Amino acid sequence: MSRNDALRAARLRVGWRSADAAADALTAHGQQLLDDRHFAVSARTWRRWEGPRPGWPSEDTALVLHDALGRWPEDLGFITPPGWIRPEHHEETTVQTTQLLAVTAPALVAGPLSPQQVDPQLVDYFQSQLEGHYRADMLLGPHDLIGTLGPQYQLIDKLTRSATGETRRGLLRVGAAYAALVGWLYQDAGDLSAAAFWRGITQEIAFRARDPHLIGYAMVNSAQVRTDLGDGAGVVDLCEAALDDARVVPKIRVMAMQQQAHGASLLRDRAAVDRLIDNADRILPQVNDDLPWGNACRRTPGYLEVQRATCYGRLGLGAEASSLWEQVLAAVPATARRDRGVYMARHATAAAAARQPEQAVHIAREVVDIAVETRSARMRRELVTLERAMRPWHDAPVGRDLAEALAPITEGT
Structure with a gap:
């Protein structure tokens, strides 16, 4: 190439008819953007940029070019030097890191923590709070509750580290329920990465509690995320794994069957949708446990028909x-x-x-x-x-x- 046509085209697009006009306009733009009266680009520099060897601008000049022309230097014909990272990428990384910390901080508290006496009644206290949180979720939506439940989970985790025996197992069970609800809130808020993270925390705690019902519940929760990701086969895998354990209470079986029906609808299998929901409907009257979590099948009017209608809609x-x-x-x-x-x-x-x-x-x-x-x-x-x-x-x-x-x-x- 005898000249840098990309920069020339960008200059003409914004109405800078010559190198002199472009140098003057970019100088004025940079002084205002950077609040620096010493910033300057000469007409000679601009002509060099439009030549066959444009070199590479300073980081400040790169920012000004991007703000004025809407493109970064590598998109304007400049030859990118090794190690160049756009300033916006630094900002994106900072934002992503901040978001990741906000999601993970309540779940991943570094220890060890100072031991303390844990009263067994705290298990009942946290369980009694769950029903209120479920109701608030239906009335408020996810955003107002995420900030409340994260610190509560953090407290449960802290107490679990000091508790022993059945108190510890009880706190693990209630902690898994809180983690599952946080995961659902993130899912409803549209953050599937955060939802998957908290579903993973739920599964970890369920295994630590050695509770087959909670393990099944955690797998169904993960299947919900897989449904939103459109992974029908993944949904079926998780639900079949939950149903493999004959010990789980009818509530878990109902939840797993209806979620598997969603997987079947993603796989375009209407017969399986109807069979699974019909089977869940036969089991639904047997749901009579006193577990404080996963009670949507009892709390939601027409719960299984909601699932069938959703699957039918997905099937067209x-x-x-x-x-x-x-x-x-x-x-x-x-x-x-x-x-x-x-x-x-x-x-x-x-x-x-x-x-x-x-x-x-x-x-x-x-x-x-x-x-x-x-x-x-x-x-x-x-x-x-x-x-x-x-x-x-x-x-x-x-x-x-x-x-x-x-x-x-x-x-x-």
Whole structure:
């Protein structure tokens, strides 16, 4: 090459008609950006940059070029020197490290800690808190609770290190339940990496507690993350492993069967979906344990039909899924805002699949209000799925109505 065409094209794109004009403009831009009146680029330097051997600018100049032209030097024809790392990558690494520490700090406390006396009644205390946290999750959504539960788990872990005997086993069991709930909150918030981390913590503690029910529960929790990742085979593997242990209580078997049905729907196997949910339905009346965790199958109205409708929607069975959602939503209390919003979004997608776009938009308007209120990433993902299902009507008035309805959650994203 006889000249640096990439830099020349970028210069002309922003209206700098000559090397002299570019040098003056970049100098002014850099002095304002860096708050440094000594920053300067000469016309001679700019001409060299547009020549066959442009060299490499200083880090400050690289920042100014990027801010003025929207590209880093390596994208402007400069030859990248060894070891160059864009400043934005340093910032990304800092942000990622901060986020990782925020996720892992409550679970990974360095020890040893000072021993203390642990009263066995603390196990009951933490168990009694769980039901309130589950209710708050349904009412508030994930973001407000993550900051509360992390420190509580940290305290449980601290006490576990000093406890002995049955008190220690009890704290391990309740600690696993707290870790599972934190994992769910991150999953609902859309952070699957953090969710997978906390699911791993749940499994570790379940094995330490040597509790077959809790181990099965932990595997089903991991299968939930695999469902969100679209890994049908992984979901089936984990659920079959949970069901292999004949000792687990009926509640775990119900949870594993319904989650395996989700895996089957990802694998496009409707027959397996129906068989698994029907089998879970036969076992559901046997759920009578007093374990404080994993009680959604008792607490959620129409729990198994919710799962069937979700699987049908994933399979593209619009009319059948829509009919099921109408039955389910009739029984869901208005106070369960977050769950209701997720179900309605799935209902809207089923309506679109059933060629009822007007109904889909009507439902979506209420879902958007709930999504804004609860900040549930899961609900937003469901609305993205709805948007895809409505593409056949993109240019029609009903498509424009949907875009207007979704604006509060799509603007700025």
